[in-house]
Amino acid sequence: MDNDDVxxxxxxxxxxxxxxxxxxxxxxxxxxxxxxxxxxVWLLVYYxxxxxxxxxxxxAIAFLLLGVPVFVHWWRHYR
Numbered sequence: 001m002d003n004d005d006v007x008x009x010x011x012x013x014x015x016x017x018x019x020x021x022x023x024x025x026x027x028x029x030x031x032x033x034x035x036x037x038x039x040x041v042w043l044l045v046y047y048x049x050x051x052x053x054x055x056x057x058x059x060a061i062a063f064l065l066l067g068v069p070v071f072v073h074w075w076r077h078y079r
Contacts, residue, residue, distance in 0.1 A: 019078070023078040026074050026078070027071070027074055027075060027078070030067070030070050030071040030074045030075075031067075031071055033067065034063055034064050034066065034067020034068075034070070034071075035064070035067075037063045037067070038059075038060035038061070038062075038063040038064045038067075039060065041056075041059045041060050041062075041063050042056045042057065042059065042060035043056075045059045045060075
């Protein structure tokens with residue numbers, strides 16, 4: 001066994017800091033992506049298809065709801 005194989009407390013601190021930073025990045029992306037996707041779908045449906053705000057809103061809500069399980073998955077993963 002080399003000295004490189006020994007786990008030190010500062011190594012654990014470094015890994016925990018990295019995991020916290022990665023957790024913030026992943027959870028932010030999991031929360032922001034469905035919001036932007038729903039906005040994009042709302043604009044796309046409104047301007048290209050129906051010119052109906054209620055139909056566009058229904059499509060946007062569907063994309064928001066599709067993002068909820070993804071966020072919950074990553075939140076539970078990092079918990």
